[in-house]
Amino acid sequence: MNPFSTLGIRHDIVNAIAELGFENPTPIQEQAIPVLLSGSNDFVGLAQTGTGKTAAFGLPLLELLDFEKNHPQALILCPTRELCLQITNDINNYAKNVKNVNVVAVYGGANISDQLRQIRRGVQIVVATPGRMLDIINRKAIDFSEVRYVVLDEADEMLNMGFQEDIDQILSTTPEDKKTWLFSATMPTEVRRIAKKYMDNPFELTMGTKNTGNVNIDHEYYVVRARDKYAAFKRIVDFNPEIFGIVFCRTKIETQDIAESLIKDGYNADALHGDLSQQQRDKVMKRYRERSLQLLIATDVAARGIDVNDVTHVINYSLPDEIENYTHRSGRTARAGKSGVSISIINSKEVGKIRQIERIIGKKFTKVEIPGGFDVCEKQLFALVHKVHNVEVNTEQIEQYIPRIMDEFKDLSKEEVITRFASLEFNRFLDYYQNAPDLNAPADDRGDRGERTERGERGERGERSSRFGSGRGDYTRFFINLGSVDDFTRGDMLGFICNNGKISGKAVGKIDLKGVFTFFEVENDQSEAIQQSFKGVEFNGRAVRIELAGDRDGGSRERSGGGGYSGGGRREGGGGRERSGGSGGGGFRDFSGKKREERSGGYSGGGAGRSREGGERRRRS
Numbered sequence: 001m002n003p004f005s006t007l008g009i010r011h012d013i014v015n016a017i018a019e020l021g022f023e024n025p026t027p028i029q030e031q032a033i034p035v036l037l038s039g040s041n042d043f044v045g046l047a048q049t050g051t052g053k054t055a056a057f058g059l060p061l062l063e064l065l066d067f068e069k070n071h072p073q074a075l076i077l078c079p080t081r082e083l084c085l086q087i088t089n090d091i092n093n094y095a096k097n098v099k100n101v102n103v104v105a106v107y108g109g110a111n112i113s114d115q116l117r118q119i120r121r122g123v124q125i126v127v128a129t130p131g132r133m134l135d136i137i138n139r140k141a142i143d144f145s146e147v148r149y150v151v152l153d154e155a156d157e158m159l160n161m162g163f164q165e166d167i168d169q170i171l172s173t174t175p176e177d178k179k180t181w182l183f184s185a186t187m188p189t190e191v192r193r194i195a196k197k198y199m200d201n202p203f204e205l206t207m208g209t210k211n212t213g214n215v216n217i218d219h220e221y222y223v224v225r226a227r228d229k230y231a232a233f234k235r236i237v238d239f240n241p242e243i244f245g246i247v248f249c250r251t252k253i254e255t256q257d258i259a260e261s262l263i264k265d266g267y268n269a270d271a272l273h274g275d276l277s278q279q280q281r282d283k284v285m286k287r288y289r290e291r292s293l294q295l296l297i298a299t300d301v302a303a304r305g306i307d308v309n310d311v312t313h314v315i316n317y318s319l320p321d322e323i324e325n326y327t328h329r330s331g332r333t334a335r336a337g338k339s340g341v342s343i344s345i346i347n348s349k350e351v352g353k354i355r356q357i358e359r360i361i362g363k364k365f366t367k368v369e370i371p372g373g374f375d376v377c378e379k380q381l382f383a384l385v386h387k388v389h390n391v392e393v394n395t396e397q398i399e400q401y402i403p404r405i406m407d408e409f410k411d412l413s414k415e416e417v418i419t420r421f422a423s424l425e426f427n428r429f430l431d432y433y434q435n436a437p438d439l440n441a442p443a444d445d446r447g448d449r450g451e452r453t454e455r456g457e458r459g460e461r462g463e464r465s466s467r468f469g470s471g472r473g474d475y476t477r478f479f480i481n482l483g484s485v486d487d488f489t490r491g492d493m494l495g496f497i498c499n500n501g502k503i504s505g506k507a508v509g510k511i512d513l514k515g516v517f518t519f520f521e522v523e524n525d526q527s528e529a530i531q532q533s534f535k536g537v538e539f540n541g542r543a544v545r546i547e548l549a550g551d552r553d554g555g556s557r558e559r560s561g562g563g564g565y566s567g568g569g570r571r572e573g574g575g576g577r578e579r580s581g582g583s584g585g586g587g588f589r590d591f592s593g594k595k596r597e598e599r600s601g602g603y604s605g606g607g608a609g610r611s612r613e614g615g616e617r618r619r620r621s
């Protein structure tokens with residue numbers, strides 16, 4: 001027997017939710033549905049968004065209401081228009097096979113006459129935001145005298161938004177003996193108070209411990225200097241090529257600023273904040289839902305009620321002023337049993353705030369180091385490899401070109417072709433990231449000297465266990481921008497170093513030949529000389545660069561040479577980013593300054609209103 005049938009849900013509804021992929025009830029559904037189906041209890045459910053609470057109250061309502069009658073029998077109040085539409089849509093989906101179910105969504109910022117018309121036609125379930133609901137009540141356009149159930153969804157959010165009085169007035173128009181079901185992610189005293197005020201000995205259900213965040217969320221924090229925050233943020237994004245995230249800022253201005261910078265740097269990002277018109281907000285949300293956007297930059301208020309599945313990361317670009325809001329923010333990821341990561345980028349003074357949040361959510365944060373430039377390169381490279389491997393081939397379209405392509409490659413082995421394809425992107429990451437500085441705040445800045453991080457690295461820069469660290473004992477380790485793709489063997493490289501560096505082979509230590517670059521060691525006392533000798537050296541018309549490998553993580557922030565991008569002010573450079581949102585592949589930055597300029601020509605107009613077409617055009621150009 002279907003587990004939902006066992007809970008008491010009728011066949012028609014079970015079939016409809018099975019089509020939505022509901023095979024087994026979520027914990028809250030399992031526990032709440034039998035209680036609510038009895039219809040005789042007030043109810044308080046402490047549950048995060050994303051736990052399946054809409055069905056936890058929606059399914060019992062469909063069982064309890066009399067759809068032969070066409071007057072309001074259930075009222076669901078929720079904080080935002082987004083959530084209002086979501087709930088309405090969900091209930092309509094559950095009720096697909098049930099006759100005569102009429103649900104109306106009542107929310108501000110939309111034409112009231114349409115909503116009034118729907119109400120006049122007859123509804124049993126009203127899903128509403130408090131402001132517009134009260135407006136309609138005041139117009140005497142609805143009769144709640146036969147309401148049997150009131151659901152207060154995301155009660156804490158409604159109170160946060162100052163809806164207390166509206167709720168009081170709305171509920172005063174409903175019968176005394178109705179049942180009230182309250183759902184809230186957190187249980188501050190104000191929510192306790194309304195629970196007490198409106199309910200009679202409610203059945204209380206707490207999913208997890210009180211105020212505890214979703215167990216599927218990993219909480220991480222990074223400590224950076226304030227001036228490095230944006231660069232660190234981009235580094236984190238680049239290190240997660242598959243990211244589909246919501247980035248929280250504290251103010252509208254910060255939100256807009258970050259979104260614009262990201263767009264300028266070629267990311268698929270856009271802003272969501274209260275200064276946008278409803279139409280603009282809808283547009284942004286639509287693009288995010290469709291995954292045309294990879295990063296949604298939002299304020300707390302604007303992001304309320306955002307209900308998008310599969311958000312992989314929530315990033316707290318700024319910690320919330322109200323610590324309670326942290327739970328709401330992080331609850332946007334790890335929905336429907338999935339896992340997610342909530343990242344906070346903080347400065348050393350904010351570590352105390354993290355400890356406070358830990359106490360509230362009852363869960364420890366993990367301190368993570370901002371990845372080094374080469375870690376990002378490696379991650380991006382393998383995301384590309386993965387993408388190439390899994391790409392859907394449009395045989396019909398590409399077939400005609402295959403013979404010519406094959407002809408081009410006929411003198412290359414499979415290994416050579418693969419190496420070249422991978423290098424095409426990798427060279428660019430490398431060019432961009434090779435001088436990328438260590439963005440982690442120095443340990444003595446963090447008040448956590450010597451604390452081991454998740455990756456087992458020590459916080460101090462000199463001790464980082466980087467593959468690109470300084471050479472062993474008597475040797476200095478160098479980087480050179482030539483490697484096996486340039487047809488070098490280790491022997492060739494040794495010869496090249498000796499000839500051009502004007503040193504003896506005996507002074508050269510380990511040679512670590514990579515695809516497009518190589519690390520090699522030189523005796524310490526030769527290190528100055530070799531750097532001088534290599535000045536102006538070219539290989540096949542290309543400038544050859546050697547650099548101290550130890551500098552590579554902590555070195556200068558200035559870009560050198562042609563691939564450089566001098567991004568504005570404090571920002572680390574950024575290239576155009578080619579990313580087809582949600583395609584499952586790695587997102588790739590264009591690390592070449594020249595290309596970036598060409599591509600940014602594809603953009604028109606300002607930040608928030610910018611559409612996906614900009615990105616599309618860029619890709620075609």
Ligand code: AMP
Nearest residue numbers: 022024025026049050051052053054336
């Ligand atoms: P909610 O907390 O109601 O916003 O639900 C979060 C997400 O989980 C929604 O996308 C639901 O469609 C989905 N969901 C809810 N219940 C189940 C279930 N029993 N099985 C699978 N998905 C579910």
